[in-house]
Amino acid sequence: MSSQHTALTPDIAQPQVVPAGAAAPGQPTWSDTGSRPGQLRQAWVILTQRYLRQLYRVPVVIFMTLIQPIIWLLLFGALFKKVAEIPGFGGGDYITYLTPGVVIMTAMFSASWTGMAYIEDMQTGVMDRFLTAPVGRGALTAAMLAYQGLTTALQSAIIIAIGWGTGATFPGGAAGIAALIGVSVLIAVAMAGVSNWFALLTRQREALIGASTTLVLPLTFLSGAFLSLQLVPGWIVDVARFNPVNWAASAGRIAVEAHPQWSTVGSYAGFLALAVVVTATAATRAFGSYQRAL
Amino acid sequence: MTASTTTAMVQAEGLQKTYKGDVRALDGLSFRATAGSIFALLGPNGAGKTTTVRILTTLARPDAGSASVAGIDVLRRPGQVRSVIGSVSQHTGAVPQLTGKENLTMQGSLHGMRGTQLRRRVAELLGQFGLDDAAKRQARTYSGGMRRRLDVATVLVHRPAVLFLDEPTTGLDPEGRASLWAILTGLADQAGTTILVTTHYLEEANQYAGRIAIVDRGAIVAEGTADELKSALRGDSVLLELPDGRRAEQARQALARVPQVHHAAADGSVVRARVADGPRTLPAVLAGVEAAGVPVLSVSVARPSLDDVYLHHAGRAFGQAERINL
Numbered sequence: 001m002s003s004q005h006t007a008l009t010p011d012i013a014q015p016q017v018v019p020a021g022a023a024a025p026g027q028p029t030w031s032d033t034g035s036r037p038g039q040l041r042q043a044w045v046i047l048t049q050r051y052l053r054q055l056y057r058v059p060v061v062i063f064m065t066l067i068q069p070i071i072w073l074l075l076f077g078a079l080f081k082k083v084a085e086i087p088g089f090g091g092g093d094y095i096t097y098l099t100p101g102v103v104i105m106t107a108m109f110s111a112s113w114t115g116m117a118y119i120e121d122m123q124t125g126v127m128d129r130f131l132t133a134p135v136g137r138g139a140l141t142a143a144m145l146a147y148q149g150l151t152t153a154l155q156s157a158i159i160i161a162i163g164w165g166t167g168a169t170f171p172g173g174a175a176g177i178a179a180l181i182g183v184s185v186l187i188a189v190a191m192a193g194v195s196n197w198f199a200l201l202t203r204q205r206e207a208l209i210g211a212s213t214t215l216v217l218p219l220t221f222l223s224g225a226f227l228s229l230q231l232v233p234g235w236i237v238d239v240a241r242f243n244p245v246n247w248a249a250s251a252g253r254i255a256v257e258a259h260p261q262w263s264t265v266g267s268y269a270g271f272l273a274l275a276v277v278v279t280a281t282a283a284t285r286a287f288g289s290y291q292r293a294l
Numbered sequence: 295m296t297a298s299t300t301t302a303m304v305q306a307e308g309l310q311k312t313y314k315g316d317v318r319a320l321d322g323l324s325f326r327a328t329a330g331s332i333f334a335l336l337g338p339n340g341a342g343k344t345t346t347v348r349i350l351t352t353l354a355r356p357d358a359g360s361a362s363v364a365g366i367d368v369l370r371r372p373g374q375v376r377s378v379i380g381s382v383s384q385h386t387g388a389v390p391q392l393t394g395k396e397n398l399t400m401q402g403s404l405h406g407m408r409g410t411q412l413r414r415r416v417a418e419l420l421g422q423f424g425l426d427d428a429a430k431r432q433a434r435t436y437s438g439g440m441r442r443r444l445d446v447a448t449v450l451v452h453r454p455a456v457l458f459l460d461e462p463t464t465g466l467d468p469e470g471r472a473s474l475w476a477i478l479t480g481l482a483d484q485a486g487t488t489i490l491v492t493t494h495y496l497e498e499a500n501q502y503a504g505r506i507a508i509v510d511r512g513a514i515v516a517e518g519t520a521d522e523l524k525s526a527l528r529g530d531s532v533l534l535e536l537p538d539g540r541r542a543e544q545a546r547q548a549l550a551r552v553p554q555v556h557h558a559a560a561d562g563s564v565v566r567a568r569v570a571d572g573p574r575t576l577p578a579v580l581a582g583v584e585a586a587g588v589p590v591l592s593v594s595v596a597r598p599s600l601d602d603v604y605l606h607h608a609g610r611a612f613g614q615a616e617r618i619n620l
Contacts, residue, residue, distance in 0.1 A: 053391070128381070
């Protein structure tokens with residue numbers, strides 16, 4: 001112990017002292033939000049790498065997020081096998097109908113836990129470390145959403161493969177599958193924004209768990225994820241019209257059809273993109289609320 | 295901020311902050327810390343030390359007042375402040391699943407450092423802080439002392455001009471504390487880094503801080519070097535032990551009427567009287583208490599320590615502290 005600080009003291013170089021009212025030479029000034037445009041761009045990449053590295057270090061998380069969709073596919077696939085025979089499903093088998101729904105539901109379910117990482121960062125002091133570094137709040141949000149988008153794309157691809165393995169067909173081919181993955185990423189990122197927003201507002205693990213579990217299942221069942229909307233009561237159809245999960249499930253299902261109506265897929269994707277903008281903005285603004293509570 | 299204020303590397307002026315539920319954390323807190331010094335905010339838990347550090351490091355905003363760090367206005371230019379400070383909170387701040395080296399590298403990158411410059415700086419700090427062997431291990435496997443060293447190393451990557459540490463030695467063993475203080479002393483002396491540290495350990499403030507500000511109920515109640523604070527107490531303290539709290543209060547009232555006693559405070563069944571010269575004043579003190587008919591169990595005389603300063607300003611005796619002038 002003692003040898004290392006004798007080595008320490010003479011080696012410490014001069015600190016950068018920034019003169020009053022001016023930035024250090026070679027350093028551009030930036031606004032009081034704590035971010036320069038260039039720095040923001042780099043910071044979100046650095047922070048995304050951090051989350052990916054963390055996931056790589058705890059691979060059990062990947063395993064856990066795949067267990068659930070497999071259960072949904074096998075269980076619901078078997079349980080509701082006959083459902084597809086009811087008129088209104090338009091023929092086809094249930095597993096083909098179910099797979100896009102499970103992709104969307106899983107994307108949303110995983111994303112609803114995104115805020116946990118923030119709460120963990122608050123408890124370990126990592127959040128305060130980031131907030132006292134010259135990193136824009138927008139970069140913190142962007143990193144989390146980018147991470148969620150990347151992992152969702154991977155997760156969705158795996159679920160589609162499992163669905164295909166259990167008998168689902170994707171007549172729309174590669175373009176349809178890519179579009180399904182795309183909308184799953186959009187709903188995941190929108191949901192991650194909500195989760196981050198909520199985590200910053202409540203700062204409590206229990207509150208986030210409660211919100212996530214109460215939100216995800218109703219949103220799923222008030223959509224056409226598991227059952228054709230032609231078979232459900234009228235009020236559910238009305239609610240589903242405004243439910244982003246239904247937008248994603250419908251868009252995903254249409255996209256993998258043999259002759260997809262791309263204009264419908266496009267407008268659903270547009271609504272989802274709008275939801276992403278709204279929730280990402282709310283999540284970024286919520287840092288203000290978090291800091292006011294400090 | 296004008297050039298004339300650059301000698302004050304940290305400046306707080308009339309900071310006020312009230313939390314939800316009318317919890318007044320800061321009540322007009324002001325101080326100045328000069329360049330290249332170790333400045334300690336000393337006070338009990340809940341005195342407002344952490345809130346002060348949060349405001350100075352741009353995490354929290356005060357309801358009123360102003361502050362500057364390295365001459366930069368904390369409220370108007372928080373982004374600029376962030377690039378010249380390093381801040382170690384009470385929690386670790388290291389990402390547990392990342393290695394020591396990755397934590398340092400990430401922090402440097404966030405401050406805009408790149409390539410060879412960053413790699414060299416990270417290697418240098420790992421060596422200086424004795425973390426070479428642990429560099430490739432995840433931070434969650436570190437011992438308390440190692441993690442604290444990593445915390446400090448991490449916020450030094452970008453060579454901050456001002457370093458903030460909130461209760462840095464809490465939870466460390468004596469060896470870990472000594473090691474951390476050696477690092478901080480070295481930084482202030484060799485690199486000219488201004489260090490603001492909060493602590494509730496008197497002996498640490500006494501031994502290592504250039505200047506000490508005592509924080510109580512959201513304001514600075516005394517400030518100076520350890521010696522200045524002690525001699526400001528003027529003389530010695532006479533400790534009288536009474537049978538119970540009621541009689542301690544009677545003794546305190548009796549002592550307040552003795553002209554040689556500057557100040558008397560009761561703490562349970564013990565009364566502390568501040569006098570210019572302990573041994574010579576002792577007869578007058580005892581006579582004063584005896585005249586009131588209060589029995590004394592024991593008496594002792596002590597030179598003032600930082601303990602006395604602390605108790606005087608931040609302890610139960612605070613209510614009477616306003617009556618005497620330091």
